Amino acid sequence: MSQAPESVTDGETVETRGDERVELLRADTNNDGKTDVWVVDTDGDGKADLFQFDTDGDGKVDITMVDIDEDGQPDEVVDGDGGLPPEQLPPTVQV
Numbered sequence: 001m002s003q004a005p006e007s008v009t010d011g012e013t014v015e016t017r018g019d020e021r022v023e024l025l026r027a028d029t030n031n032d033g034k035t036d037v038w039v040v041d042t043d044g045d046g047k048a049d050l051f052q053f054d055t056d057g058d059g060k061v062d063i064t065m066v067d068i069d070e071d072g073q074p075d076e077v078v079d080g081d082g083g084l085p086p087e088q089l090p091p092t093v094q095v
């Protein structure tokens with residue numbers, strides 16, 4: 001069930017390992033006070049399998065990557081939040 005990282009689709013709901021959303025990390029990489037990187041565990045095993053990025057700083061996710069087999073390589077990349085919008089919470093890490 002692995003797909004090539006090149007399979008970028010638009011506006012689709014991504015398939016994740018689980019239905020949970022445990023945010024392991026939220027980071028503000030451009031120091032505007034808003035989160036722009038989310039690292040998420042969806043199946044509760046403590047390992048990250050969902051990564052989301054806000055690339056234009058509007059607080060909404062622009063790119064979602066899923067690492068379905070948790071090997072550190074993204075298996076699916078979609079535009080937008082992939083049907084998994086994050087809560088608007090302050091970042092846990094200022095980068």
Ligand SMILES: [Ca+2]
Nearest residue numbers: 028032034036
């Ligand atoms: Ca930011």
Ligand SMILES: [Ca+2]
Nearest residue numbers: 041043047049
């Ligand atoms: Ca996981």
Ligand SMILES: [Ca+2]
Nearest residue numbers: 054056058060
């Ligand atoms: Ca955005």
